[in-house]
Amino acid sequence: xxxxxxxxxxxxxxxxxxxxxxxxxxxxxxxxxxxxxxxxxxxxxxxxxxxxxxxxxxxxxxxxxxxxxxxxxxxxxxxxxxxxxxxxxxxxxxxxxxxxxxxxxxxxxxxxxxxxxxxxxxxxxxxxxxxxxxxxxxxxxxxxxxxxxxxxxxxxxxxxxxxxxxxxxxxxxxxxxxxxxxxxxxxxxxxxxxxxxxxxxxxxxxxxxxxxxxxxxxxxxxxxxxxxxxxxxxxxxxxxxxxxxxxxxxxxxxxxxxxxxxxxxxxxxxxxxxxxxxxxxxxxxxxxxxxxxxxxxxxxxxxxxxxxxxxxxxxxxxxxxxxxxxxxxxxxxxxxxxxxxxxxxxxxxxxxxxxxxxxxxxxxxxxxxxxxxxxxxxxxxxxxxxxxxxxxxxxxxxxxxxxxxxxxxxxxxxxxxxxxxxxxxxxx
Numbered sequence: 001x002x003x004x005x006x007x008x009x010x011x012x013x014x015x016x017x018x019x020x021x022x023x024x025x026x027x028x029x030x031x032x033x034x035x036x037x038x039x040x041x042x043x044x045x046x047x048x049x050x051x052x053x054x055x056x057x058x059x060x061x062x063x064x065x066x067x068x069x070x071x072x073x074x075x076x077x078x079x080x081x082x083x084x085x086x087x088x089x090x091x092x093x094x095x096x097x098x099x100x101x102x103x104x105x106x107x108x109x110x111x112x113x114x115x116x117x118x119x120x121x122x123x124x125x126x127x128x129x130x131x132x133x134x135x136x137x138x139x140x141x142x143x144x145x146x147x148x149x150x151x152x153x154x155x156x157x158x159x160x161x162x163x164x165x166x167x168x169x170x171x172x173x174x175x176x177x178x179x180x181x182x183x184x185x186x187x188x189x190x191x192x193x194x195x196x197x198x199x200x201x202x203x204x205x206x207x208x209x210x211x212x213x214x215x216x217x218x219x220x221x222x223x224x225x226x227x228x229x230x231x232x233x234x235x236x237x238x239x240x241x242x243x244x245x246x247x248x249x250x251x252x253x254x255x256x257x258x259x260x261x262x263x264x265x266x267x268x269x270x271x272x273x274x275x276x277x278x279x280x281x282x283x284x285x286x287x288x289x290x291x292x293x294x295x296x297x298x299x300x301x302x303x304x305x306x307x308x309x310x311x312x313x314x315x316x317x318x319x320x321x322x323x324x325x326x327x328x329x330x331x332x333x334x335x336x337x338x339x340x341x342x343x344x345x346x347x348x349x350x351x352x353x354x355x356x357x358x359x360x361x362x363x364x365x366x367x368x369x370x371x372x373x374x375x376x377x378x379x380x381x382x383x384x385x386x387x388x389x390x391x392x393x394x395x396x397x398x399x400x401x402x403x404x405x406x407x408x409x410x411x412x413x414x415x416x417x418x419x420x421x422x423x424x425x426x427x428x
Contacts, residue, residue: 002053004049004052004053004055005053007045007046007049008046008049008050008053008055008058011042011045011046011049011062012046012058012061014042015039015042015043015046015062015065018039018042039065039066040066043062043063043065043066043171044066044171044173044174046058046062047059047062047063047066047171047173047178048173048176048178050062050189051178051189051191054189056153056180056187056189057152057153059178059180059189060152060153060156060169060180060182060281061152063169063171063178063180063246063280064151064169064280064281064282066171066248067169067171067246067248067279067280083388083389085130085134086386086388086389087388088130089127089130089131090385090386092123092126092127092130093127093385094383094385095123096120096123096124096127097382097383097385099116099119099120099123100120102116103116103117103120151281151282151285153182153187156182156281157182157184159285160244160281160284160285161182161183161184163241164184164239164240164241164242165184165240165241165242165243165244166181166182166183166184166238166240166242166243166244166273167181167182167243167244167245167246167281168180168181168182168232168243168244168245168246169181169182169246169248169280169281170232170245170246170247170248170249171248171249172194172197172248172249172250173194174194175194176191176192176193176194177191177192177193177194177197177249178190178191178192179191179192179232181233181238183238183239183240184240188235190232190234192231192232196231197231198250200224200227200228200231201228201250201252202250203224204221204224204225204228204252204256205250205252207220207221207224208252208253208256218263219263222258222261222262222263222266223261223263225256225257225258225266225268226257226258226259226260226261226266228252228257229257229258229259229269232257233259237259237272238273240273241273241274242273242274242275242276243269243273243274243275243276244276244277244278244284245275245276245277245278246277246278246279246280246281247277254269254275255268255269255270255273255275256268256269256270257269259272296331296333296351296352296353296391297329297330297331297332297352297353297354298325298326298329298331298332298333298352298353298354298355298356299332299333299334299335299345299348299349299351299352299354299355299356300322300325300326300332300333300334300335300336300356300357300358301334301335301336301340301345301355301356301357301358301359301374302315302318302319302321302322302334302335302336302337302340302357302358302359303315303336303337303340303358303359303373303374303375304316304318304319304336304337304340304375305337305375306360306373306375307375307376307377310360310373310378312360312373313360315358315359315360318336318358318359318398319334319336319337319358321358322334322336322356322358325356329354333348333352335348337375338375338376339375340359340374340375341374341375341376341377342374342376342377342378342379343376345357345374345379346379346384346386349386349390349392350386350388350389350390350391350392351390351391352391352392353391353392353393353394354392354393354394354395354396355392355394355395355396356396356398357372357395357396357397357398357399358398358399359372359373359374359398359399360372360373360399360400361373361397361399361400362400372397372399
């Protein structure tokens with residue numbers, strides 16, 4: 001066995017070991033985000049070993065494991081839990097969050113501090129007992145939760161890449177960017193210089209965010225847009241009609257890449273492929289079994305104005321945009337102005353297929369927690385615990401800083417969106 005093969009065997013065992021530890025510590029506040037950050041280095045080294053050995057199958061395995069830790073955990077958990085179990089677990093988690101925040105404001109030597117610490121210990125023990133009970137009651141739940149087999153290339157082609165589709169997965173590491181492109185009859189695995197990739201995509205996003213700059217130097221924009229395309233597609237065009245992209249790290253609109261170098265007649269990627277996005281290939285295989293009989297299609301949230309003490313910008317016109325969107329849907333509900341409250345959102349969102357939020361947000365806060373603002377108060381990531389299975393399939397977060405990819409902050413919005421559960425999403 002070569003050194004790279006031995007390394008891959010060790011990485012797989014390490015991945016399984018981390019998964020088992022994580023299930024025992026998932027009740028700890030913020031532990032999921034810690035595990036996501038910790039595992040990233042493992043997956044980068046594993047993917048590099050796969051590249052060195054030209055091992056496509058194992059590369060696909062580690063690509064998949066690198067990107068869906070939070071979302072897949074929550075999907076697997078809810079799939080095997082009854083409604084009453086979800087409600088009980090939500091109540092305990094909310095109590096734990098309340099106690100953790102309360103303790104930070106107390107004097108360590110006080111009687112109230114000691115009493116709260118004891119109450120927190122009892123609550124976390126209660127959560128652990130409940131989760132162990134669930135595992136014992138449904139062994140399939142526990143096995144699925146620790147599933148490390150995921151989906152292989154053959155299953156991907158049979159179940160997802162039917163017809164004329166291809167999947168491109170990207171992993172952005174500390175020293176290189178890896179791109180795995182899987183078509184119905186071929187697989188390519190390339191390594192791109194990290195500095196070059198960051199530089200080109202940064203210029204690309206800057207141009208797209210500034211129409212005046214783009215129009216002033218359109219020739220330069222086409223050159224950059226084609227350079228990104230050449231980095232990701234070093235070979236010939238894929239013989240497919242649609243392309244599914246699973247990005248990682250700082251994102252950009254892939255469909256705006258230019259496939260030729262003619263500034264007079266640029267050909268955009270979207271004209272070649274019907275382009276869509278996904279968290280992962282595994283995510284596309286999930287068979288959601290929520291309340292499909294609900295007629296609630298879309299829920300719109302637009303506070304427009306906020307409490308003076310929050311010092312947040314007024315989002316004029318966001319309520320009008322909701323009305324324009326709702327014209328295309330039946331059974332639409334809008335909460336705007338003073339009705340766009342935190343409680344109205346929490347009580348309503350699990351019952352709607354589509355969520356559209358126009359609001360202010362921040363990727364960190366005084367609680368070191370991502371936050372979304374409503375007309376009356378704020379909603380923190382740690383507060384977003386639903387007590388029933390949502391039917392939500394799509395969430396559009398139109399809010400500041402929800403696309404940041406800072407490793408310790410922006411990544412937390414993946415947990416925020418994951419906590420909303422079971423949907424594709426767009427972030428700004």
